[in-house]
Amino acid sequence: MSEPGEVIDAEADNAGRARFVQVFLAQRARMEALVSRRIGCRATASDLVQDLFLRFWRRPEVKVEALDTYLLRSAGNLAIDYLRSEGSRDRATEGLHGNDDEPGTQAPEQALEVAHDLQRIESALRALPERTRQIFLLNRIHGCTYGEIARAMQLSQSAVEKHMMRALEACKASIAESASPLRRPGSARR
Template sequence: MSDHDSPADLDPAAAPAPGEEQDFLRVFLAQRERMEALVSRRVGCRATAADLIQDLFLRFWKRPMRQLDEPGTYLLRSARNLAIDHLRGEGKRNRSLDSLGPEHDGATASLETALQAGDELRLVEAALRGLPERTRHIFLLNRIHGRTYGEIARAMGLSQSAVEKHMMRALDTCKAALEATPDSRGATPGNDRR
C-alpha cells in the first residue's frame, strides 16, 4: 500500500479472496526483484522502477483476481509494459514541456526567464501539495504520466466524470496560484516594486 492509498480506498468487492490473495502475494514477492531489475534497466532509475512496481502491485490488488496459467510470466510482461508506458509518458511530458518553453533561436533562455519559470513552478507545486491526495494523484497521473481520463477512472474505480471534476479542481487551483501573485511575476531579483 502506498502513501496515496488508504484501506478505505481499496474496494472490498475488488479485493482478492483470501486464498487468491496469498497466491498472488507469494508470486508477486517471488518476482518483485526480477520485475524491478527489468523496469530499472528500461527506465534507468531504481527508485522509479520501485515506484512503478508498487503501482503495478496496486493495480492487480484493486481488481478482481483471475486465474492465470503462468502468473510469474504475466507479472514480468506487465512490468515490462508498465516501463514502456512510463517512457512514453515521459516522452510526451518532455514534448509538452518543450512546447511550453519560450521559443529560442539557439541561445539559452535568459536568467530572468529561468528564475520566473522556477518561481511559477514552486507556486504550482505548493498549490498541488494543498490539494486532497486523490485530486493530486489524478492530476499527476494525467499531466505527468500521460494517462487519459478513462484510464485513470478504470485504475481508480471512479467514473470518468469524477476524474474530470478532480482535474478541473486541480487546474483551477494551479491557475489561481499563478494569478495570485501578479506583482512577483513581473519583478526581477533586486528590483522590488514597493
C-alpha cells in the same frame, strides 16, 4: 531454533523467488526487444530490464496469475516512463538554454520566474484534497485516462473530470496570483 511456520514461510518465499527468476529469464529477451523497440537503444533497454529485475527482487513477491504477462507489461510501462523522463529532461534543458537559432533569448530572470512558477504550482497541488491530487498525478504524470482512473478509484468519469478541473484551476490560479502588471507572459523584465 525456528518455528515450523517460519520454515514454511521461508520455503514459500524461496519457491516464489525461484519461480520469479525462472519466469524473468524466460521473458528477458522479449522484454528487452519490447523496450528496445520503444526507446530505440538496445543497451539502454538491457539496462532498464535489469533495473526492472532489481525492483521486483527487492520488494515482496507480487501475487499475479500471469507473471510473464505482468513482467512484459511492466517492461512496456518502464519504457514509457523512461521516454517521459527523457522528454522532460530535454524540454527542461532546452528551456534553460533557449532556442539555439536565437542566442540569448532566454534571460536568467525568465528561468528564475519559471522555477518560481513551478514552485507555486507544486504548492497549489499539495494544498489540494488527497483524492484530487491523486487523480491529477495519475492523469498528468502517469498518463492514465479519465476512464482508467474512474475504474481504478471506483468513481464516475464525471467525478474524475470535476477533480481534474479543480486541480487545473488551482494550478492556473497559483500562477495568476503571482502575475503583476510588470510581468506579462512572454516578456522579460529589462
